[in-house]
Amino acid sequence: MHEMALMGDILQLVERDAKARNIKQINKIELVVGELSNALPDALEMAFETFRARELAMLTRQSQLVIRKEEARAKCTVCGYEYHPEVRLSICPECGLPSGKLTAGETFKVKLYEGN
Ligand SMILES: [Zn+2]
Numbered sequence: 001m002h003e004m005a006l007m008g009d010i011l012q013l014v015e016r017d018a019k020a021r022n023i024k025q026i027n028k029i030e031l032v033v034g035e036l037s038n039a040l041p042d043a044l045e046m047a048f049e050t051f052r053a054r055e056l057a058m059l060t061r062q063s064q065l066v067i068r069k070e071e072a073r074a075k076c077t078v079c080g081y082e083y084h085p086e087v088r089l090s091i092c093p094e095c096g097l098p099s100g101k102l103t104a105g106e107t108f109k110v111k112l113y114e115g116n
Contacts, residue, residue, distance in 0.1 A: 003043035004050070006108075011057035014113050018058055023115035026057070028064045034107040035072040036088055058115065072105025 014029060029048075033039050048065040051057055074085040074092075081094035082103075090100035 003039055004047045006039055007044055007047035007051060010110060011051055011059070014110060015057045018113070018115050024058065025060050026063055026113055026115040027060070028066065028114040030066040030068065030111040030113065032068045032070055032107050032109050032111050034070040034105040036085075036102065036105040037070075037108040039108055041067045041069065068111060070104055070107050073103045074100040074105075075103050077101050 010029070010031070014026060018024075018026060031044070033041055033044065044067060045065060052059045052061060052063050055061065072085050073082060074090055075082045076092035076094060076097070076099050078097050078099045079092060079095040081092055083093055083100070085100055085102065085105070088102060088106075089098065091098050092100050
């Protein structure tokens, strides 16, 4: 489950930033997770709970994780048709060419965090 490592990286980033701002505890972290980002929201939640239970990385037992899912979108570079792709490399449903280019859905980032 690589989400454990991903969550570890996120918490490390947040913790570093929080320290620089003199924040002592993290109350909430909001992530944007694209449908095709290779990170599973459920697994991320589980990883977060593991860190929270140990109160690592400035988390407390009340800390919250909010995951905003980003829907995948693709645009055909040949005919310009926009659609919802199932996979990264996709066939344009309009012209049938393998020219679908992702425009959304690969995001994996911290949108914001709150602490005090
Ligand atoms: Zn097309």
